[in-house]
Amino acid sequence: MCGIVGTIGKTDTLPFLLEGLGRLEYRGYDSAGVAVLSGNEIQTRKAVGGVAQLVAEVEQNPLRGNPGISHTRWATHGGVTTENAHPHLDASGKLALVHNGVVENHKHLRDELIGRGHVFLSQTDTEVLAHLIGEAFDQNSDRNRSALLHAMQEALRHVRGTYAIAVIHADLGKFLAAARSGSPLVLGIGKEAQFIASDAAALDGWVQDIIYLKDQDIAALDGESFHLATVNGGTATAPKLRKIQVEARATGKGIFPHHMLKEIHEQPDTLREAMKGRLIPEESTARFTGLHRTNEQLRDLKRIILTGCGTTFHAALAGEYMIESLSRIPVECDYASEFRYRNAPLDPETAVFAMSQSGETADTLAALRESKRKGALTLGICNNVFSTISRESDGGIGLRAGVEIGVAATKTFTSELVILAMLGLILGRIRDLSQADAAEIIESLERLPDLVARTLERDALIADIAAKYAKTRNFLFMGRQANFPIALEGALKMKEITYIASSGHPSAELKHGIIALINEETPTIVLAPQDDVFEKNVSNIEEIKARRGPVIAIGTEGDNTLASLCDEAILLPAAPGFLSPFLNSIALQLLAYHTAVALGCNVDKPRNLAKSVTVE
């Protein structure tokens, strides 16, 4: 949520401030802004919309300067306006600040500042931070760089919430200060210039050496050297310099009109990549070296908790079915936002898997930290293996899905599913799963990428169905067993990118209330593969049809029942039961995508969303 970048060096900062910011747009794209020190005054430019709008604004009203900071916003406090766009200035107009995070006690702090004569120009919590730091700085007669660092320490001590901030001041020349608590921040240390960014992706190509700041760190940069301190005045732990390793970024869309469609079509490859070198057919098991756990240690586990948010939580729910059936270890799934406050009993025989595509989701990170505090084994499942969750876990598994640019998660969802299937396999093989049963699972997993490729061949058929139902106001999604979470995920995808009210349910819950929603205008998507609950799904379809509800069934090739019973039937390749969630989820991704296209929605940047949710 919100992306910040900053730089200080020998030359003009604008090229980096705009390019780096563009790479962080996945974090928010409501509005954007930039501030630079030009001569001895701060100059800002802001625009509502994405970085392209800011670039246009800068082209119309050019500015040059050094140091500089910039920001792409996902609104938390105050509407999407240029006044609320960052950077924000303090009362003197000499201090500019960008912020990612949420100041929870901003109202209290704002009221106190107003009581002391401060006037605010925006509704943001960020402007409060700028005024608070500016006031502390102005009260210090020294007015030098140390005074700004002290002012930040003094002000941030009163702040409850999360922040990654960068600050420049008109009186301090070549000086840029930054601090973090709860929101990610990385430093780039170059010979000619230094940088800060919310994500190393912004620094790729600009700098080789990076440092991930720790919570409570304050960094002071002067373009040639840097110094670290902490918010509470203590000494910062020695920084660890790393080489930047941003995953190969597929920046282009190739032959596809949208990143989302490209990413949906990448799934045969991303699934292959997730399994590469990890399946061990000769031992009928799998291996994740990043878990750093021996079989003996894994055998001691008595309970598994899978926690995450949104799409990732749906993958966890599907994983619960897979892991329990393969390993017989009890699995619980919890929304990270609930788990962090649930006060769940935890012990060293419990493994908590903090799952997150981005590895930066605030709730999931908090759940991880809470689990660690209580002595559970904490393991990460992330796509970004350099993320905070990856770094803070006792061990972890990378998704290897490559960068996902479309805001709606697609390929990372199926990568999470396949990782959880392999995890079930590993845990099963050190308990009761027979070599023969495991060998069959491995064989099926090896066929998965081809089955997915064949599922993608239904693209045109699904596009036709999507166009036909695009004007729908409500969709229902139904599935049983591991396909129930897939129904939840199908509904989430649909509402995220089409804004059509959609809800997912276990099919058997139909008669417990949901049936009241059935009418001629409410299509139900029923996941009904040929499996041991097929007949039960058919009964549900009959119940819906008896009330004249349109049904779009997703079944299995060769099925003769669904086409005659339902309004639409999308038949996917025959696959072993535990693979049907993969194939069904791809069909539902395509259905949501084509519906959004038919409606003319902004598929890759749906309204109100951001790719990485780093605020609570």
Ligand code: F6R
């Ligand atoms: C849905 C989506 C979100 C994320 C959720 C968790 O398309 O992208 O629901 O799944 O915000 O994000 P991560 O996995 O990065 O923790």
